[in-house]
Amino acid sequence: MNAPFALPGLAIALADLRDPNEVSRIEGFVAEMGGTPFHRPAWLHAVERGTGQRAVGLAVIRHGSVTGWLPLTEVHSPLFPRALVSSGFAVGGGPLCVDGSTAVDLCRAATELAARRSCASVELRGGDAPADWAVRTDSHAGFLAPLAADDESQLLAIPRKQRAEVRKGLERDFTIEVGSGERDRAAHHAVYAESVRNLGTPVFPRSLFDAVLDTLDADILTLRLAGEPVASVLSLYHEDAVMPYWGGGTFAARATRANERMYFELMRHARARGCHTFDFGRSKTGSGAFAYKKNWGFEPQPLAYATWTACGASARDVDPNSAAHAAKIALWKRMPLGLANRLGPVIARGLA
Numbered sequence: 001m002n003a004p005f006a007l008p009g010l011a012i013a014l015a016d017l018r019d020p021n022e023v024s025r026i027e028g029f030v031a032e033m034g035g036t037p038f039h040r041p042a043w044l045h046a047v048e049r050g051t052g053q054r055a056v057g058l059a060v061i062r063h064g065s066v067t068g069w070l071p072l073t074e075v076h077s078p079l080f081p082r083a084l085v086s087s088g089f090a091v092g093g094g095p096l097c098v099d100g101s102t103a104v105d106l107c108r109a110a111t112e113l114a115a116r117r118s119c120a121s122v123e124l125r126g127g128d129a130p131a132d133w134a135v136r137t138d139s140h141a142g143f144l145a146p147l148a149a150d151d152e153s154q155l156l157a158i159p160r161k162q163r164a165e166v167r168k169g170l171e172r173d174f175t176i177e178v179g180s181g182e183r184d185r186a187a188h189h190a191v192y193a194e195s196v197r198n199l200g201t202p203v204f205p206r207s208l209f210d211a212v213l214d215t216l217d218a219d220i221l222t223l224r225l226a227g228e229p230v231a232s233v234l235s236l237y238h239e240d241a242v243m244p245y246w247g248g249g250t251f252a253a254r255a256t257r258a259n260e261r262m263y264f265e266l267m268r269h270a271r272a273r274g275c276h277t278f279d280f281g282r283s284k285t286g287s288g289a290f291a292y293k294k295n296w297g298f299e300p301q302p303l304a305y306a307t308w309t310a311c312g313a314s315a316r317d318v319d320p321n322s323a324a325h326a327a328k329i330a331l332w333k334r335m336p337l338g339l340a341n342r343l344g345p346v347i348a349r350g351l352a
Contacts, residue, residue: 012068012109015057017041026059029066030096037216037238038090038125039071046215047073047088050208051349056084058109060102068097070106070127074117077350080316081120084110086127088352089208091142091282094127094306103128111308120313129306141300143280143293144241147271154267162260162295169261175224176265180213184220187229188246191222193341195248200333205345209234209246218245221266223258231258235266241277242270263296 016022023041030039037043044055053073060068073088087093095103107130110122129135148154155163177184185206193203212218213234222232233247244266249259267278280298283289294300309315335343 011061012058012105013061014113015041015059015069017044017055017057025066026057026069029069033096033098034239035069035096036090036092036126037236037243038087038092039069039096040216041071042215043087043090043212044071044073046211047208047352049215050211051089051205051352053088053349053352056113058106058113060097060106068095068102068106070095070110072110072113072122073352074119075316075350075352077347079347080350081314082118083316084114084117084119084122085352086110086122086124089204090125091140091303092126094124094129096127100128104130107133107308111310114308114310120310121315122308123316124306126304127306129304130308133306133308135304135306137302137304138285139305140282140303141285141290142282142303143298143300145278145280145298147242147267147276147278150271151268154264154271157297159295159297162297165257166260166264169257169259169264172225172256172258172261174230174256174258174261175227177222177224178219178269180219184222185210185213187222187224188220188232188234191229191232191250192234192246192248194250194337197335197337197341198251198333200330202343202348202351203341203345204246204348204351207345212236221262221269223262223265225252225256225258228252230256231262233262233266235270237270237273237275240275241279242266242273242275243279243281245281 015026026041044057047053048055053075056072056074058070059066071087071093072084075085075088076082095106097103114122148157155166158166189206189209196203217237218234220232220234222229231249231253233244236243236245244263253259270278280293282303283293307315
């Protein structure tokens with residue numbers, strides 16, 4: 001641990017994430033506290049390796065043991081103000097602590113670290129925050145539900161209209177492939193890049209996907225039709241849950257119900273791996289993805305996101321639904337795919 005922060009009665013320090021022993025201690029604390037994949041130093045390292053955004057973390061030490069942890073990614077971009085994000089490129093994060101007061105102390109230390117590093121804001125994707133931070137619970141929701149015991153029970157758990165769509169997908173002669181090799185990675189990135197371009201969003205660098213696959217428990221499930229990939233999802237596995245994290249489909253996916261088949265096949269695959277929970281991830285409130293997940297029978301659970309902004313500074317606005325970005329999104333949707341794939345990763349590195 002380095003450079004303790006001056007908070008009375010506490011030893012809050014900048015973690016040395018290059019020290020295997022220190023990383024092991026923090027990983028053990030995250031597991032003990034039931035943290036998310038995004039609390040793990042392994043996630044921070046994968047993001048740093050895949051995007052170049054620096055892995056940082058603050059830890060509370062009492063009597064030689066970790067009692068609090070705040071994972072952070074120091075995000076810099078020529079297009080947006082510099083920020084500390086907990087956690088970068090994640091849907092979760094925030095302070096992980098034995099009590100709420102320690103979480104607040106960690107947040108205070110994070111603002112001091114932000115000032116030292118010329119960061120305009122600190123963003124938390126979960127966890128407790130000080131009362132004077134801006135907190136939103138209406139912007140995003142999470143979706144998770146238990147996996148059923150077998151395929152037929154899983155189908156019956158899906159509401160009738162969506163179940164009919166899944167059955168249409170099950171009638172198609174898709175080839176299902178699961179793995180993490182070069183063929184899987186190439187297919188996934190090609191499909192995902194086309195999918196997000198169609199939504200008007202720059203694609204993340206493939207190096208990020210590679211780093212996550214190489215560092216965490218993750219794999220790729222791809223559907224092919226006549227040999228061509230039409231839908232693909234990169235999923236994370238944590239504790240007893242599967243989390244489809246980066247997924248998408250080509251234009252052909254909608255007509256063939258490839259996305260419906262893909263998620264059902266992932267449920268089947270995860271159950272075979274011993275998972276008991278399907279974590280459908282987060283979606284923007286009121287978005288098409290939000291409605292899609294509800295159609296599967298998942299109930300939205302509001303997520304609390306908190307932000308501290310330095311005096312006189314402006315917080316980052318990376319919300320794709322922001323009016324400030326509407327014209328850029330419309331332009332991106334019309335961009336040739338090859339050009340979007342060249343420019344997208346450069347921009348997306350700052351969208352953590």
